[in-house]
Structure formats: C-alpha cells, structure tokens
Amino acid sequence: MAADEPMEPFMGMKVRRRSSMYRVFSADYIDVPANPTLVKLLSKQGDKQVLFADNIMKVNRKCKLVRRVLIVTDVAIYILDSTFYRLKHRIPLQNIEKVTLSELSDNFFAISVPSEYDCLMASTRKSEIVTVLVEAVKQLISGTSPENELQVKFSNSFEYYIDAEHIREVHFESAEGGGIKTRFVDK
Numbered sequence: 001m002a003a004d005e006p007m008e009p010f011m012g013m014k015v016r017r018r019s020s021m022y023r024v025f026s027a028d029y030i031d032v033p034a035n036p037t038l039v040k041l042l043s044k045q046g047d048k049q050v051l052f053a054d055n056i057m058k059v060n061r062k063c064k065l066v067r068r069v070l071i072v073t074d075v076a077i078y079i080l081d082s083t084f085y086r087l088k089h090r091i092p093l094q095n096i097e098k099v100t101l102s103e104l105s106d107n108f109f110a111i112s113v114p115s116e117y118d119c120l121m122a123s124t125r126k127s128e129i130v131t132v133l134v135e136a137v138k139q140l141i142s143g144t145s146p147e148n149e150l151q152v153k154f155s156n157s158f159e160y161y162i163d164a165e166h167i168r169e170v171h172f173e174s175a176e177g178g179g180i181k182t183r184f185v186d187k
Contacts, residue, residue, distance in 0.1 A: 027132070029054040029125075030069065037085045038071070045090070047073035052132045055082055059108075059120040061162050063184050070121065072132050075140065077111070079119065089119070093140050098151035099130050100158045102172035106180040110160045110170075118160035120170065159187065 032038045032050045042050070052072040057065040058079065069085065071078040077096070079089040091113055100110040107122040109130060123129060130152060137150040157171045167187040175181040 027052050027128075032071065035085070038080075041078070041080075041085070041087060042071070042073060045076065047075055049074040051136055052129060054123065054125055054129075056121050056123040057107075059122070059184075063168075065122065068121075070123070070129070072129070072136060074136060077133075091116070091119075093133075093137050096133070096137065096150060098153055099133060100153045100155060100160070101126065101130065102156045102180075103154050104156060104172050104174060104180050106172055106182065108170070108172070108182065110158065112160065117163050120160055120168075 028050055030038075030053045032042070032053050038053075050071060050073055052070070054070060056068055056070045058068045060066050067082040068088065069078075069080040069082050071080065075093055077089075077091040077093065078087060079091075080087055091111065095113050095115050097112045097114050100112065102108060107124055107126055109121060109123070109126045111119045111121070111133075113119070134150050134152060141148050156173065157169065159167050159169045162168050169185045169187060171183045171185070173181050173183075
C-alpha cells in the first residue's frame with residue numbers, strides 16, 4: 001500500500017474473506033450519472049459528488065431483508081427503493097455517530113444516528129462503504145477535533161434502534177462449516 005493511500009479503518013480488527021483483502025474499489029456500481037432520476041434527486045438536495053453507490057440489503061422492522069440502493073455523497077447517505085429509486089431515507093453525514101460491524105466475515109453493518117433511528121444493512125462491499133463513510137465524514141468536518149470523527153466499533157453483539165423507542169440486539173457467531181450465524185433479539 002502506498003503512503004498516500006488511505007488505510008482501511010478496520011485493518012486487523014476483524015476476520016476478512018480472502019477475496020476482499022486485495023479488492024480494488026470502484027465506488028459507483030450502479031452508474032449514477034447515467035440515471036436521470038438519481039441525478040435529479042441528488043442535484044435537488046445539493047449534493048456535489050457521489051462517493052459510493054450500490055445495491056444493498058436493509059434489515060427492516062420485521063427482520064426481513066429488503067433490497068435497497070445505498071448512495072453516499074459528500075454530504076449525506078441516501079437509501080432508495082431499488083425499483084423506482086424513490087427516496088426512503090436521507091441521513092446527513094454529520095448526524096452519524098458511529099458504524100458498528102462484527103469481528104467476523106459477515107456482510108452486516110449498522111449506521112447509528114442518535115437523532116433518528118439506526119440502519120442495519122448487509123453488503124458484500126461493506127469494507128468499501130465503511131472506508132468511504134470514514135473519509136467522507138473526515139472531509140466534511142475537517143478542522144474539527146478528532147473526537148468528532150466517525151467512530152468505527154467492532155462487536156459480535158450490539159444493539160441498534162429500529163425506531164425512536166424500540167431496541168433490537170443482533171448477535172453474530174461462527175457456525176460449523178465456516179459460516180456465520182446471525183440472531184436478532186427484540187428488547
């Protein structure tokens with residue numbers, strides 16, 4: 001790795017799949033500039049640069065995985081319906097408190113937003129998403145103190161808010177055959 005390349009914020013902190021260790025990131029996997037609906041949405045919101053865009057799976061209130069589009073720009077995260085690209089949720093980057101991942105090689109990550117509810121998502125590109133988020137928040141708040149930087153936490157068990165009042169806990173554990181077992185518990 002060259003000296004000017006950013007270090008992944010979780011190197012050595014979690015188990016990595018062999019296929020993801022040397023992956024080259026391309027950032028926009030859905031070709032945002034070629035989609036007039038997405039261009040119009042982002043320009044209306046005032047976003048200037050798309051840092052990441054891809055299809056992901058979001059865990060909904062009923063613990064079901066739903067397909068969504070995740071876009072990270074220079075100022076916000078967008079979660080969109082994957083069919084018609086309707087905006088489901090917009091999270092300003094400055095509102096994100098932390099990103100939580102397990103220490104295992106699963107695809108889940110949670111974005112914690114204290115002023116709203118948290119988002120638990122799954123993506124095969126979670127390493128890239130977390131790296132992009134850390135860098136985007138750092139750029140957005142440049143010049144402020146290090147305690148304002150985005151926190152990246154690692155735990156095989158963590159809580160997240162599914163709405164303003166309800167908490168859910170997710171547990172990750174290694175399963176036989178090298179798989180990962182994921183379990184949800186409502187609090």
